[in-house]
Ligand SMILES: Nc1nc2c(ncn2[C@@H]2O[C@H](COP(=O)(O)OP(=O)(O)OP(=O)(O)O)[C@@H](O)[C@H]2O)c(=O)[nH]1
């Protein structure tokens with residue numbers, strides 16, 4: 001099943017494993033430590049050997065979004081949606097990368113960058129103003145983890161073409177990029193638009209929202225939204241070409 005290219009791995013080690021029942025379904029939580037000492041986790045659902053290219057979410061840690069349900073980004077809802085989709089499929093995994101917080105600049109620097117965005121800078125300009133990279137992430141650890149799991153080919157839940165390229169550069173075969181679109185809210189519409197315009201993310205669902213009068217956007221997005229996979233419903237279900 002493994003089709004990984006002969007690429008030198010980065011020394012990420014599997015250090016523990018346990019059963020993890022969740023509100024979405026049953027997972028195996030597998031713990032890893034990378035060469036820098038950062039800890040990561042793979043959440044595996046079902047039998048990965050039973051499918052050719054398991055549905056996979058490579059998720060960058062976002063404490064504010066994933067844990068505290070911040071609406072300034074869509075990370076938390078993406079994570080919930082990914083877990084739901086994987087369980088619905090019957091097999092797949094989330095690779096949760098902790099060293100990726102704030103696109104790799106860390107939690108405190110991300111909070112500083114978010115503060116600058118309150119003054120009108122966008123998410124790219126804010127990182128630059130702090131003297132930090134726009135995106136400091138490296139996906140070689142995800143490749144190490146997939147290698148450890150014996151998975152060489154995946155269907156990637158993502159809107160980010162650079163993530164696809166980075167994983168491919170690390171020898172991972174991506175047969176499909178499956179969109180993971182979350183309904184924008186007034187708090188994150190500007191942020192999502194910047195991701196589309198400046199970082200090249202595929203976010204086609206923003207077109208209508210962006211051209212909708214502000215009052216209408218507020219009305220549509222301010223209804224209580226469950227923290228669940230339902231936000232992805234009505235979005236393209238067929239994978240994008242990659
Ligand atoms: N520096 C910075 N990082 C942010 C900000 N908002 C969210 N993040 C981080 O962005 C990372 C997620 O990256 P995104 O570009 O949103 O999405 P992605 O994972 O590359 O792409 P998808 O697979 O489509 O979700 C997480 O680590 C968040 O902590 C921000 O305003 N500034």
Ligand SMILES: [Zn+2]
Pocket residue numbers: 062064065066073074075076
């Ligand atoms: Zn986030």
